[in-house]
Amino acid sequence: MKDTHFAKLALFVNSLVPLMLLLWDVWRKNVGANPLEFVTRTTGMLTLVFLLLSLAVSPLRRILGLNWLIKFRRMLGLFAFFYGCLHFLTYIAFDRFFRITTIPGDIATRRFIAVGMTAFFLMLPLAITSTDDMVKRLGGKRWALLHRLVYGAGILGVLHYYMLVKSDVRLPMTFGFLLAVLLGFRAFARYHQTRRPIPTGLNRTS
Amino acid sequence: MPTNKPPNIPSSEITPPQVYFNRRMFMRGAVLAGSVAATGFLYRRLNPPSAVTEQRPKIGGVVTPPTDEAMRQGFRTDEALTSLADITNYNNFYEFDTEKRGVAAAAQNFVTRPWQVAVEGLVSKPRSFDIDELLKLAPQEERVYRLRCVEGWSMVIPWIGFPLHMLLKVVEPLSSAKYVAFQTLLDPSRMPNQTTGVLDWPYVEGLRMDEALHPLTILATGLYGAALPPQDGAPIRLVVPWKYGFKSIKSIVKITLVADQPPTTWNIASPNEYGFYSNVNPNVDHPRWSQRYEHRIGDFGSRPTLLFNGYAEQVAHLYDGMDLRANF
Numbered sequence: 001m002k003d004t005h006f007a008k009l010a011l012f013v014n015s016l017v018p019l020m021l022l023l024w025d026v027w028r029k030n031v032g033a034n035p036l037e038f039v040t041r042t043t044g045m046l047t048l049v050f051l052l053l054s055l056a057v058s059p060l061r062r063i064l065g066l067n068w069l070i071k072f073r074r075m076l077g078l079f080a081f082f083y084g085c086l087h088f089l090t091y092i093a094f095d096r097f098f099r100i101t102t103i104p105g106d107i108a109t110r111r112f113i114a115v116g117m118t119a120f121f122l123m124l125p126l127a128i129t130s131t132d133d134m135v136k137r138l139g140g141k142r143w144a145l146l147h148r149l150v151y152g153a154g155i156l157g158v159l160h161y162y163m164l165v166k167s168d169v170r171l172p173m174t175f176g177f178l179l180a181v182l183l184g185f186r187a188f189a190r191y192h193q194t195r196r197p198i199p200t201g202l203n204r205t206s
Numbered sequence: 207m208p209t210n211k212p213p214n215i216p217s218s219e220i221t222p223p224q225v226y227f228n229r230r231m232f233m234r235g236a237v238l239a240g241s242v243a244a245t246g247f248l249y250r251r252l253n254p255p256s257a258v259t260e261q262r263p264k265i266g267g268v269v270t271p272p273t274d275e276a277m278r279q280g281f282r283t284d285e286a287l288t289s290l291a292d293i294t295n296y297n298n299f300y301e302f303d304t305e306k307r308g309v310a311a312a313a314q315n316f317v318t319r320p321w322q323v324a325v326e327g328l329v330s331k332p333r334s335f336d337i338d339e340l341l342k343l344a345p346q347e348e349r350v351y352r353l354r355c356v357e358g359w360s361m362v363i364p365w366i367g368f369p370l371h372m373l374l375k376v377v378e379p380l381s382s383a384k385y386v387a388f389q390t391l392l393d394p395s396r397m398p399n400q401t402t403g404v405l406d407w408p409y410v411e412g413l414r415m416d417e418a419l420h421p422l423t424i425l426a427t428g429l430y431g432a433a434l435p436p437q438d439g440a441p442i443r444l445v446v447p448w449k450y451g452f453k454s455i456k457s458i459v460k461i462t463l464v465a466d467q468p469p470t471t472w473n474i475a476s477p478n479e480y481g482f483y484s485n486v487n488p489n490v491d492h493p494r495w496s497q498r499y500e501h502r503i504g505d506f507g508s509r510p511t512l513l514f515n516g517y518a519e520q521v522a523h524l525y526d527g528m529d530l531r532a533n534f
Contacts, residue, residue: 010238017245018253032307033288033296033503034359042253110495163494166357167475168304168404 004071011072015079018046019086036090043087044116048161050080051154052178059185074130077150081127084120112163119156122149154179254307262432265366269345280422280447280520282350288361290430292503297437298355299456300405301390301397309437316396316436318457323442327387327462330378337441341427343376344368348431349424351447353454354486354515360500365445366428371419379415379463386418387411387468388444389460397457405471411455412468412482413446416524422447422517425458448517450484481534485525486515490534 022042025031031038054076061069091113092103107114126147128134135143158179162172221229276282295310302312323340326332335343346366354360374386392408394400400407417423426445427434434440439456446453452472462468472480479493488498488511499508514521525533 006234006237010241013238014241014245017242018249021246021249033292034306034501036501037359038307045253106496109491112494168300168402170402170404 004068008072008075011075015050015075018042019083040087040090043083043090044161046083047080047087048157048175050076050083051150051157052175052182054080055150055154055179055182059182059189062185062189078127078130081123084123088117088120112160115156115163116160119153119160122153122156126150126153151183154183262428262435264432265341265346265428267346268366268431269347271347280351280517281347283352283362283516285350285352285362286504287350287364288503293361293363293429294435294437296503298357298451299437299439301399301407301409301457302437303399304404310435312398313436316440318436318441321441321459323458323461325373325377325461325463327464328380328383329463330380332377335373337427340373340425340442344372346427347424349426349445351422351445352515353445353447353451354500354511356450356452356480356484356492356497358495358497358500359503360511360515361503364430365424365426366431367424367426367445369421370423370425370444371421373425373461374418374463377463382465383463384415385464385466385468386413386415387460387462387464388413388455388458389462390455391457391459406474409455409471410468411444411453411470413453414467414524417446417521420521420524422520448485448514448521450480450486452480453484483525483530483533485521485530485534486511487513487530487534489513490531 022039026035026039029035054073057069057073057076061067107117126149129138129143129146138146158172158175161175162169165172270276271281273282277284296306297309297313298306299309299313302309302316319337321337322334323337324332324334345368347368349365349367351363351365352360353363370386388411390409391397392400394407413423424445426439426443427441429435429438434443439454442458443456444454444458453470467482470480470482472484473482486497491497497511500511501508512518
């Protein structure tokens with residue numbers, strides 16, 4: 001991958017395609033009978049997709065030997081956070097209709113909301129410390145340790161989805177399966193660490 | 207034989223740098239456009255917007271009772287009707303699809319004729335009715351009801367149908383009959399999602415006898431002046447407006463009068479979330495969410511949910527002395 005700059009641009013543009021189409025559908029009133037639910041569901045789903053994509057980078061890099069993939073991990077993670085923000089804002093603005101005072105009660109009665117919010121707030125420090133400068137300030141080791149929070153965000157995100165569906169859990173289970181594969185690979189790789197030396201540095205974990 | 211001759215390319219054939227870079231730009235543009243198109247296509251496939259609106263045969267001779275009387279009995283409401291497009295494209299009908307906006311397309315070719323409804327159990331005259339017979343059994347009446355889904359959204363729907371008690375009268379229930387059990391068609395070749403295990407098929411529901419005989423309880427055969435679309439429960443479905451939507455069972459093939467409380471599908475699936483009664487009640491939260499508010503489809507914002515979905519005046523007496531929290 002020689003042309004990193006262009007590839008990053010292409011990834012950036014492509015990552016915005018779902019948002020553009022969603023806005024287009026909202027504008028054209030093509031979001032069905034319950035636009036709020038449609039937007040909430042879509043942004044939530046996109047958050048999970050980007051979380052899984054960012055978690056797929058390290059395993060793919062190891063398996064396929066494509067080291068350049070690491071250059072896209074930060075952007076994928078930030079897009080997960082970006083769509084997570086949109087999902088969170090949709091909830092605050094439209095589900096609660098800015099009745100902020102009803103939120104604590106809603107968290108208490110709807111447990112999946114609490115789980116989803118926890119997942120979202122786990123991503124917050126990761127987004128804040130995503131810059132090169134922050135990596136330097138924290139030091140590679142500590143940065144990598146902090147960024148293991150992404151596993152928690154992934155697990156809670158999928159759990160949040162699983163908890164909210166009524167009975168057809170096939171899609172949440174699919175997300176769960178993919179997450180289990182991605183995290184399982186890491187556990188497996190760690191177990192076999194002694195047999196295969198792995199590249200050192202901050203790109204090692206997650 | 208001379209080999210490896212140096213290439214003899216005239217300088218005029220060497221690509222000038224501006225063309226080379228143009229080509230590079232062109233390639234990049236193509237890659238960008240191509241990938242954007244692919245991503246867009248993938249997104250559309252995974253998250254399709256829906257719209258299936260099909261013309262249904264009109265139902266003739268629909269009776270509309272005098273407005274004042276109808277309002278008093280709860281047969282009509284002056285609230286704004288939900289649009290036909292929303293009523294027919296936002297459906298919970300798991301036999302076709304668990305995705306509300308996917309049901310209309312999945313049910314589009316559902317054949318509802320011929321159709322028989324067996325009425326049996328604790329009755330003097332058990333028999334089977336053809337759908338055309340049911341349409342003539344009683345005057346087809348327009349009922350404008352609120353529908354409140356357990357998921358927190360609601361609609362106002364102009365149904366066409368007739369009171370269930372009219373059908374029950376024909377078969378003459380025995381005094382031992384205390385409940386009425388309903389059953390949806392079981393035919394995975396026509397209801398494709400019945401091949402999955404998302405619910406126990408066939409879908410079953412039940413009412414207590416006094417609920418079944420209540421004048422608000424109807425068998426609907428149409429909406430908006432036309433025959434019921436498949437996604438809304440064609441050719442005949444139950445509508446019990448003071449209960450959560452899932453009680454109003456669709457595409458009925460069997461009605462059985464029984465002595466004991468019959469099993470109901472959502473109660474089987476999740477007993478602590480969905481009770482037998484499932485009366486709309488803002489004071490009893492669903493274990494996973496509040497029932498205090500509802501989102502009226504087509505509106506912006508939310509509104510408070512009413513006890514018995516606003517039909518307390520007509521039905522509250524059925525539950526006198528009953529703990530609605532225990533019997534949710």
